[in-house]
Amino acid sequence: MTLTGIASQILEVVAALALAPLLSGWVSQCRAWLQNKSAPSLLQPYRTLHKLFNKDSVLADRASSLFRAAPYIVFGCMALACGIVPTLSTELPLSPAADAIALVGLFALARVFISLAAMDVGTAFGTLGARREMLIGFLAEPALLMVLFTASLISQSTSLTTIVETLAHRELAIYPSLALAGVAFTIVSLAENARVPVDNPATHLELTMIHEALILEYSGRHLALLEWAAALKLFAYSAIGLALFFPWGVAEAESPLALLLAAPVLVLKLGIGGAFLAALETVSAKMRIFRVPEFLATAFLLAVMAMLTRILLGA
Amino acid sequence: MSSLSGQLINFFAVVLLLLAFAMISQRRVLSLIHFFTMQGIALVAATVVVAYATGQSHLYVSAGITLVLKVFLIPWLLHRVIDRLGVRWDVETLINIPTTMLIGIVLVIFSFNLAAPISELSSSIARGTLGIALACVLLSFMMMITRSKAVPQVIGFLSMENGLFFAATAATYGMPMVVELGIALDVLVGILILGVFMFHIREQFDSLDIRHLEKLKEE
Numbered sequence: 001m002t003l004t005g006i007a008s009q010i011l012e013v014v015a016a017l018a019l020a021p022l023l024s025g026w027v028s029q030c031r032a033w034l035q036n037k038s039a040p041s042l043l044q045p046y047r048t049l050h051k052l053f054n055k056d057s058v059l060a061d062r063a064s065s066l067f068r069a070a071p072y073i074v075f076g077c078m079a080l081a082c083g084i085v086p087t088l089s090t091e092l093p094l095s096p097a098a099d100a101i102a103l104v105g106l107f108a109l110a111r112v113f114i115s116l117a118a119m120d121v122g123t124a125f126g127t128l129g130a131r132r133e134m135l136i137g138f139l140a141e142p143a144l145l146m147v148l149f150t151a152s153l154i155s156q157s158t159s160l161t162t163i164v165e166t167l168a169h170r171e172l173a174i175y176p177s178l179a180l181a182g183v184a185f186t187i188v189s190l191a192e193n194a195r196v197p198v199d200n201p202a203t204h205l206e207l208t209m210i211h212e213a214l215i216l217e218y219s220g221r222h223l224a225l226l227e228w229a230a231a232l233k234l235f236a237y238s239a240i241g242l243a244l245f246f247p248w249g250v251a252e253a254e255s256p257l258a259l260l261l262a263a264p265v266l267v268l269k270l271g272i273g274g275a276f277l278a279a280l281e282t283v284s285a286k287m288r289i290f291r292v293p294e295f296l297a298t299a300f301l302l303a304v305m306a307m308l309t310r311i312l313l314g315a
Numbered sequence: 316m317s318s319l320s321g322q323l324i325n326f327f328a329v330v331l332l333l334l335a336f337a338m339i340s341q342r343r344v345l346s347l348i349h350f351f352t353m354q355g356i357a358l359v360a361a362t363v364v365v366a367y368a369t370g371q372s373h374l375y376v377s378a379g380i381t382l383v384l385k386v387f388l389i390p391w392l393l394h395r396v397i398d399r400l401g402v403r404w405d406v407e408t409l410i411n412i413p414t415t416m417l418i419g420i421v422l423v424i425f426s427f428n429l430a431a432p433i434s435e436l437s438s439s440i441a442r443g444t445l446g447i448a449l450a451c452v453l454l455s456f457m458m459m460i461t462r463s464k465a466v467p468q469v470i471g472f473l474s475m476e477n478g479l480f481f482a483a484t485a486a487t488y489g490m491p492m493v494v495e496l497g498i499a500l501d502v503l504v505g506i507l508i509l510g511v512f513m514f515h516i517r518e519q520f521d522s523l524d525i526r527h528l529e530k531l532k533e534e
Contacts, residue, residue, distance in 0.1 A: 180333060313325075
């Protein structure tokens, strides 16, 4: 563990915490532009977080300690996930602690706690949201694992830093299997981040909501943490997508100067990715909840096909 | 013969497979036509790359024919047909889509394994593509079997021809020009005849469901 390693690790987590609200602000701004609405400020998520942190948190009478602990656990999981995925540098002291499979486990841990907390108070909406979240989660997780396995097969390692090193710092090669995996990953991240074909992030009171139903009972700093965690999750998923499919520009080990170059490249890539997400959300319509399993099954089968292409054809 | 062009051909092959798979999971007729058009574009791109990599100039001609026929003419004809028939937004009922997709995966594994020993012997630029092309053909074939309406069946037939054309291009650098011209003309005439046929089915049974054709007696 070197000094640059520790520096890049800290820098990466700080960058994730700072940029995550900006990314979600950018996505909603792009969405508003594409839908011919006047766009909210790019800094709106920060203002919301600031407002919520300054408000008192109101708890239900029957809320247990689990209900109070869940926002911190979820936030911690997402922050750690952002620390593991290489966005700026591949020299991360934290990354041996968790590989790609543990990363999926982290997301699952956060999901379990937020669902338990939603059921804790006992409102109908919370339970409904928790069930839907679980329905989506158990279908999305295997697909995400398959996508990560495809990348692992190419780089012969499940460690995310090794994957990025292998994909980024080798001569330019087009992997057809990664093209299939990329489509599958897009579907999974839409579902996991409660985006349009599966859930609408812009609604707060709707019978079909999933993410909002989970956090309906939260207020004040708890809600702020959960909103921030949601932004971090979007950031983490974008970072995974960039790491697997567009890994260029990430700094190598032992090169502090490249770190300076990596930051603007990351911002640029996230900006393009966010605009792409907004465009995708604008052109698609929200689907019925019972169509979602089919949608995610498609993602899983595409990911399986990506793996087959890699194993059987070596492409 | 650079490795980059080989990778590009593999990439377009996978795009073809992806689109064949997307067609299976699609319910709406209009999206099916969009997917078919995209498949045509991928096919043209793959043919151009093969032509460039191997220096076979006649492949440029067949890429041009494919572009005109499968990207412009046939999709335009299909759009006209579904407009006239009023099935533009037709949501088709068929055998359970997830099951169909699972069968699709089995078909993909089967064709990859089947093509593996053949690819070993081949020395052409993109050896892996034979399996993918075979998978495309089988997937489109399955689409023809599982769909009950006439228009998706026709699209399945056309997409199967795409798979065959790709197999010919990638594995053997294209067929002789006469054969290719003949097939292109056949497909064009086929789509015209099938278009007329669809109108007749509709006139006779007030529906495009081909299950009505199984009844022999008048009621």
